[in-house]
Amino acid sequence: MQAVECVVIGAGVVGLACARALAQAGREVVILERETAIGTGISARNSEVIHAGLYYPPGSLKARLCVEGRQALYQYCAEHGVAHARCGKLLVATKPEQTEALRQIGARAAANGVADLVELDRAQIRELEPALDAHAALLSPSTGIVDSHGLMLALLGDAERHGAMLALASPVLGGRRDGNGIVLRVGGEDEMEIRARWVINAAGLDAVALGHTIGGAAPEALPKAWFARGVYFTLNGKAPFSRLIYPIPEPGGLGVHLTLDLGGQAKFGPDVEWIEKPDYSVDPGRAERFYTAIRAWWPQLEDGRLSPGYAGVRPKIAGPGMPDADFRIDGPAQHGVAGLIHLFGIESPGLTSALAIAQHVVAILADRQAA
Template structure:
């Protein structure tokens, strides 16, 4: 039977960052995913935004890892000439009454260690974005955008350069405890395909389902996960904006916002819809609601150019009307099982925090933190 140093389950951006981290430490690492390619779920269906860390409660993992991860991610991309741009973001109050929401955002950001936000009046906003009408706004200069596919390709390439292997179309359906590690079971097979000394469950939307099939893991260490689908509509044609533009947040998300890709194309979204099953469908009938939300940002946009784009799904640890939950990174110190880390609720800002999350996973397993993120090896 094959014995390996580490199995990373899930080839999304966090799983790839963890695998790269392990491989650089010299661990014989296998990335296992049920799909034919990497990053086909949550990691490929988001806004590709490098977040500044301004929305998350002081002391939370989201706040800590987003702020740390943002720096790591920019350094990583700049050192490798990967496509990214620190374009900045405007969070706008459409009416005077929404100024209170900006107050709360500013206070939370400063508490989380984000000290570069600037408050702008309507005239200052128009000097940056002439077509954005609002009462006032916050400017986040360290927010940016990234080509998430290029980033994931780089993570996988560096992991493979250090000896990691990518086991595609191999769905992990269970983990069994062994005297010398963890049995990794593929596609319901009774016998494990490999024995791994370390296992990281980074399966994203299905991490909780795999955790339920992990021998010895008490049910109290497996959270309830809810799915929140967010739909995006894209705009065919170049948008006259150079910054990302966000309204004040709404329950369950950050509101329908305008983001840009590396080519300058615009997309609006995501909205928030609570669903029970993984379903990426986009209903064209949602155009009416998206048009109304988009016109709050860009009143002059041409309606026929706003077309259905794609949908993403967030694995959330809190439901409608509940306080937003933190990331859950559960290691041996938490659940009592050696060599196992489970990651639950890794939604936004998971892309931004990916390298910092990889460090935290390594720390949970006693492997320490990485200091040379700028190096290609």
């Protein structure tokens, strides 16, 4: 049986960030990925936004790791030549009665350490974005966009330079705790077992199911998995906006907003729906809902400008009608299984927070070793 110090399950942006941080800390690391390429799950189907940290409850992991991760991510991209742009975003109140919600978001952002928001009135909004119709807005200069695949390649390169090894087409089929660590049964061309001192479950959509598969923790220590599909439509032709445009958040998400990729392509979404299992289909008939939502702040949007884009699925750990859940980074202190760290509910702002999540994982290992 092969033995290794650390196994990271999942080669998305968060798993690769964890593998890099562990390898840089001198740990022996193997990354297990069930697919034949890195980043084919959540990391391949997101809006690639670098979030500032406006919305999350002060003191939550999402708030802290988003702000820390955003700062680290901009620095990392600059140092490693990862394509990105600090384009900024406008969070808009389309009606006077939304002004109080805008103020509350600003206060929450300030409590999270976001100190660069700028309040704008209608005239100032029109000066920045003439096509935008809004009563008031918050300008977030720290919001940006990033090439997520380029980021993952850079993280993998760093991890491998520090000795980490990537095994593709290597699904984890089961696991058990024994006296010398956690034994994982790994599929692929030749099924095998690996004993690891530490296992980091960064499996994204499959993290909760994998938690049950690995075992060791009481079932009640693991959350229930929920799946929320976000559908995106793309704009035909050039958008008359240079920044991201977000409406006031609505229950279950941030509303239908405008994001831009590094090539200038405009995307609108997500239109969120709860689903039983991951499904990436896009119904063209949903376009009418998009036109209605977008015209609340871009009334000049013409018919026929939207085309079905793509869908992404979030690994939620709170279901319909429930309050949004925080990230869960569950180590031995939470579930009682030595050597096991679960990353549950790592949805948005997971991409922004990836480097900070990785440092949090490294700190858990260091604390347990020091104990």
